[in-house]
Amino acid sequence: MSIATTMIIRLEIRKSVASFGDVASALAAAGGDIVAIDVIRAGKELTIRDITVNVQDAANGEILTVLSTLPGIKVINVSDRTFLAHIGGKIEITPKMPIKNREDLSLVYTPGVARVCMAIAEDPGKAYSLTMKRNTVAVVTDGTAVLGLGDIGPEAAMPVMEGKAMLFKQLADIDAFPLCLDTKDPEQIISIVKAVSSGFGGINLEDISSPRCFEIERRLAAELDIPVFHDDQHGTAVVALAGLLNALKVVGKELAECRIVVVGIGAAGVSICRLLLAAGAGKICAVDREGILSREQVYSNAEWQWLAGATNPEGITGGLTEALRGADVFIGVSGPGVLSVEQLRSMASDNIVFAMANPSPEIEPELAEPYVRVLATGRSDYPNQINNVLCFPGIFRGALDCRAKAVNLEMKLAAARAIASVVHHDELNEQYIIPSIFNEKVVEQVRLAVIKAAVSTGMARRIPPDISEEG
Numbered sequence: 001m002s003i004a005t006t007m008i009i010r011l012e013i014r015k016s017v018a019s020f021g022d023v024a025s026a027l028a029a030a031g032g033d034i035v036a037i038d039v040i041r042a043g044k045e046l047t048i049r050d051i052t053v054n055v056q057d058a059a060n061g062e063i064l065t066v067l068s069t070l071p072g073i074k075v076i077n078v079s080d081r082t083f084l085a086h087i088g089g090k091i092e093i094t095p096k097m098p099i100k101n102r103e104d105l106s107l108v109y110t111p112g113v114a115r116v117c118m119a120i121a122e123d124p125g126k127a128y129s130l131t132m133k134r135n136t137v138a139v140v141t142d143g144t145a146v147l148g149l150g151d152i153g154p155e156a157a158m159p160v161m162e163g164k165a166m167l168f169k170q171l172a173d174i175d176a177f178p179l180c181l182d183t184k185d186p187e188q189i190i191s192i193v194k195a196v197s198s199g200f201g202g203i204n205l206e207d208i209s210s211p212r213c214f215e216i217e218r219r220l221a222a223e224l225d226i227p228v229f230h231d232d233q234h235g236t237a238v239v240a241l242a243g244l245l246n247a248l249k250v251v252g253k254e255l256a257e258c259r260i261v262v263v264g265i266g267a268a269g270v271s272i273c274r275l276l277l278a279a280g281a282g283k284i285c286a287v288d289r290e291g292i293l294s295r296e297q298v299y300s301n302a303e304w305q306w307l308a309g310a311t312n313p314e315g316i317t318g319g320l321t322e323a324l325r326g327a328d329v330f331i332g333v334s335g336p337g338v339l340s341v342e343q344l345r346s347m348a349s350d351n352i353v354f355a356m357a358n359p360s361p362e363i364e365p366e367l368a369e370p371y372v373r374v375l376a377t378g379r380s381d382y383p384n385q386i387n388n389v390l391c392f393p394g395i396f397r398g399a400l401d402c403r404a405k406a407v408n409l410e411m412k413l414a415a416a417r418a419i420a421s422v423v424h425h426d427e428l429n430e431q432y433i434i435p436s437i438f439n440e441k442v443v444e445q446v447r448l449a450v451i452k453a454a455v456s457t458g459m460a461r462r463i464p465p466d467i468s469e470e471g
């Protein structure tokens with residue numbers, strides 16, 4: 001998979017030894033296409049220039065090697081558009097009104113603010129109307145399962161959490177704060193999240209590795225009265241179900257009848273299996289590194305133990321190869337390169353493949369395409385992007401608007417059906433089973449469906465004015 005990127009290379013050129021012409025021909029020979037040149041400093045002996053070069057991803061390294069071997073040339077810095085977009089972070093806090101004079105100051109700060117504080121002290125419920133709580137979500141991670149990159153720590157997790165916060169704001173007008181915790185201890189994570197929770201209307205857990213994530217979420221959901229939602233589990237499951245409902249319509253198969261293989265039984269995989277079962281799937285095979293989960297085995301992971309009893313009704317033994325033989329659906333939430341062409345070819349006709357590992361899917365789409373009827377990945381650069389970003393903005397918008405106590409199964413199923421319904425019957429085809437994240441109907445449809453499900457299951461503490469009680 002080669003993607004073109006734009007690199008910005010800052011070079012020092014010693015004029016007595018080298019010229020810009022040397023640089024230009026070296027870049028062209030290495031496959032770089034110069035699109036801009038900026039002179040940063042022009043001295044008698046040295047000039048410093050920023051060269052903007054379009055290059056195929058694969059040639060990145062080669063270009064730098066070539067430049068570093070040129071006499072009189074020193075590479076000072078290399079950047080690209082992606083890195084430039086991250087300088088100084090991607091989000092900030094903006095006041096809703098300016099403080100221009102003493103009167104403004106005494107209104108928003110002391111002494112005026114004191115009366116508001118006391119009103120909340122007398123009735124903590126007023127935090128919803130007098131603070132940002134009602135529209136604010138904490139995006140909490142410990143950096144242990146960041147995308148498919150693994151345990152890269154809280155600092156390195158921050159760009160993903162900032163990205164989630166951007167998506168919350170742009171798609172659902174929710175203010176989200178990244179909280180990257182420097183601890184992996186579930187008890188500490190639980191107590192930190194509980195201690196900061198009063199300022200938030202909801203908690204989005206993100207990229208916390210399994211099986212720790214299950215206990216952390218279960219305990220927080222039980223001990224807090226605001227929605228706690230582990231996005232990698234439930235957001236992913238909701239979107240996978242939405243995509244599957246539509247993909248099955250395209251191929252003309254039934255959820256209850258088809259054989260589904262889920263690979264990677266971590267945070268996302270466990271929740272996908274659970275939601276598919278709740279939606280009526282009859283034949284699921286759950287596969288992790290040790291092979292197909294089976295009821296003959298005893299697992300220390302409680303989720304695996306439960307799944308082993310609830311899946312694999314045919315008692316298939318072995319690994320992914322055995323599970324996939326004759327299967328109708330492959331759902332991967334594991335890692336890159338897990339799926340081979342040989343395994344794909346052994347699947348049933350009209351097969352569905354969701355290779356959802358990020359950033360590198362279980363199989364390269366170009367390799368898979370000839371052997372798959374409906375193909376989806378988690379990435380935005382291919383058709384059918386099955387990504388939890390289709391779910392979390394709308395599900396939190398709905399949960400916040402009705403002040404839901406939690407996000408229950410009915411709300412998740414409703415969200416999945418709502419996402420699926422955005423693609424109309426007459427639009428459905430192999431390349432279009434799931435709406436784009438830029439489709440404006442997605443958040444609104446998910447919000448409505450989630451509020452209605454919350455109201456009908458007694459989860460809602462408030463009915464927003466645009467929703468009638470009858471539904």
Ligand SMILES: NC(=O)c1ccc[n+]([C@@H]2O[C@H](COP(=O)([O-])OP(=O)(O)OC[C@H]3O[C@@H](n4cnc5c(N)ncnc54)[C@H](O)[C@@H]3O)[C@@H](O)[C@H]2O)c1
Pocket residue numbers: 145146147148149207208209210231232233236263264265266267268269287288289290332333334335338356357358359377378379386387388389
């Ligand atoms: N597209 C999306 O919306 C989306 C959402 C969540 C997660 N993901 C992706 O799914 C992957 C898993 O995420 P997670 O949060 O569940 O992580 P996780 O660490 O909780 O789980 C990953 C699981 O995959 C298993 N696994 C890894 N390699 C395997 C292999 N070769 N064969 C079988 N099993 C294997 C691991 O043992 C583990 O149980 C990541 O790549 C992540 O980016 C995608």
Ligand SMILES: O=C(O)C[C@H](O)C(=O)O
Pocket residue numbers: 146147148160207231232357358378387388389
């Ligand atoms: O962050 C994403 O793009 C999806 C998902 O949350 C993941 O962890 O891969």
Ligand SMILES: [Mg+2]
Pocket residue numbers: 147206207231232
């Ligand atoms: Mg994630």
